[in-house]
Amino acid sequence: MEWTVIIVLLIINAALGGQQLLNNLARTQADKTTSATEKPTNPSDVPTSGLTEFATAVVLTWWRELFKLSWSIVAVVLEAIKGRALKEFWPGWASVLTVSICSFTGIIENIGFFSISRYSPHLWVPFISVYIVLLPVATGLMFGSTVRKEHWFGTLFVLAGLVISSLKLDSLPQLSHVVLSSGGVSHAKAMLTRSLDWQAVVWLIIINLCLCSQQILNNKSVQLAKHKVSSNAFVLWREIFKFGYATLAIAVIALIEWKSFTGYFTPQKAVIFAIGAGLTGYIYSWGFFALSKYPVHVWVPYTNLYVVVLPFLSYFLIPGVEVKIGQIIGTCFVGLGLVVGLSDYSRHKIETITDKQ
Numbered sequence: 001m002e003w004t005v006i007i008v009l010l011i012i013n014a015a016l017g018g019q020q021l022l023n024n025l026a027r028t029q030a031d032k033t034t035s036a037t038e039k040p041t042n043p044s045d046v047p048t049s050g051l052t053e054f055a056t057a058v059v060l061t062w063w064r065e066l067f068k069l070s071w072s073i074v075a076v077v078l079e080a081i082k083g084r085a086l087k088e089f090w091p092g093w094a095s096v097l098t099v100s101i102c103s104f105t106g107i108i109e110n111i112g113f114f115s116i117s118r119y120s121p122h123l124w125v126p127f128i129s130v131y132i133v134l135l136p137v138a139t140g141l142m143f144g145s146t147v148r149k150e151h152w153f154g155t156l157f158v159l160a161g162l163v164i165s166s167l168k169l170d171s172l173p174q175l176s177h178v179v180l181s182s183g184g185v186s187h188a189k190a191m192l193t194r195s196l197d198w199q200a201v202v203w204l205i206i207i208n209l210c211l212c213s214q215q216i217l218n219n220k221s222v223q224l225a226k227h228k229v230s231s232n233a234f235v236l237w238r239e240i241f242k243f244g245y246a247t248l249a250i251a252v253i254a255l256i257e258w259k260s261f262t263g264y265f266t267p268q269k270a271v272i273f274a275i276g277a278g279l280t281g282y283i284y285s286w287g288f289f290a291l292s293k294y295p296v297h298v299w300v301p302y303t304n305l306y307v308v309v310l311p312f313l314s315y316f317l318i319p320g321v322e323v324k325i326g327q328i329i330g331t332c333f334v335g336l337g338l339v340v341g342l343s344d345y346s347r348h349k350i351e352t353i354t355d356k357q
C-alpha cells in the first residue's frame with residue numbers, strides 16, 4: 001500500500017477509537033444527570049429507558065453534529081485562506097444529492113452509536129465490522145472493482161473473531177472467566193458488563209446497514225463529483241445535512257416529551273465529551289473522503305483495526321468494566337483477519353474508481 005494511504009488509515013483508526021470511548025463517556029455523564037433528576041423507582045434499574053433513553057441519544061447526537069459541523073467549517077475556511085480554488089468546494093448537484101442521502105443514514109448510525117454506548121465499547125464495537133462482508137459485492141456491482149481471494153480469507157478470520165468474542169468460556173477451567181476488571185460495578189455501570197440485549201442487537205444490525213451505505217455512498221459522491229473536490233468540502237456538505245437531520249429529530253422528540261427533553265441540555269460534562277467526539281468525528285470523516293477515490297472493500301477493513309485495543313482501553317479508561325478472555329482472543333482474530341484480507345495489495349497498485357481525483 002502507498003504510505004499516504006497507510007498514514008490516513010492510522011489517523012482514522014485513532015479517531016474512531018477515541019470516538020467510541022468519548023461516546024461512552026458522554027452517554028455516562030448524561031445518564032448521571034438523568035438519574036439525578038428522574039430518581040428511578042428501582043435502584044437496580046439503568047437510569048434511562050424507553051423513549052427517554054432514545055431522546056438522550058438524539059440530544060447527544062445533536063451536540064456532536066453541532067461541533068463536528070463547526071470543525072469542518074474551520075477546516076474549509078482555512079483551505080480557502082490558503083488559496084484553494086473555490087470550485088473545489090462545490091462537487092455538483094448529483095454529488096451533493098448523494099451526500100444528503102449518505103447524511104441521512106449517517107445520523108441514524110450516530111443515534112445508534114449513542115444508544116448502544118450504554119455498554120462498554122469492547123462488548124459491541126467488533127460487531128460493527130460485519131458489514132465489510134458486503135463491501136466487495138457492492139463495489140463489484142457499482143464500480144466494477146476487482147475482489148481478490150485474500151479478502152475472502154480475511155473475512156473468515158473476522159467472522160471467527162466475532163463468534164469467539166461472544167462465547168462464554170466459564171466451562172474451561174484453565175482460562176479465567178474475567179481476566180481484567182477495572183473495579184466494582186455499581187448499578188449505574190451494570191450495563192458495561194452484562195450481555196447485549198435485543199435492543200442492542202437491533203441497533204447493531206441497523207448500524208451495520210448504515211455503515212455499509214455510508215462507505216458506498218461516500219465512494220459514489222466522489223465518483224459523481226464534476227472535478228477534483230476538497231475532502232474537507234465533502235465533510236462540510238455532509239455535516240450541513242447531518243446537522244439538519246439531527247435538528248429535525250430533536251424537534252420531533254421535543255414535541256413528544258417536552259418536559260424530560262429540556263433537562264437534557266444541562267449535562268455540561270456530557271457536552272465537553274461531545275466536543276471531543278465532534279473533533280474525532282471530523283478527523284475520521286475527512287480520512288474517509290480522502291480515501292474514497294479507492295474501492296471501499298480495499299481499505300475500509302483496515303479502519304477497524306482499533307477494535308483490537310478497545311478491551312484494554314476500556315479497562316483503563318472506563319470504570320466498572322470487565323474484559324473476558326474470549327473478547328481478547330476474538331478481537332485478535334478480527335485484527336488478524338483484517339491484515340490477511342489486504343495482504344495481497346502489497347504487490348499491487350490500488351485501483352481507483354475515478355481518475356478525476
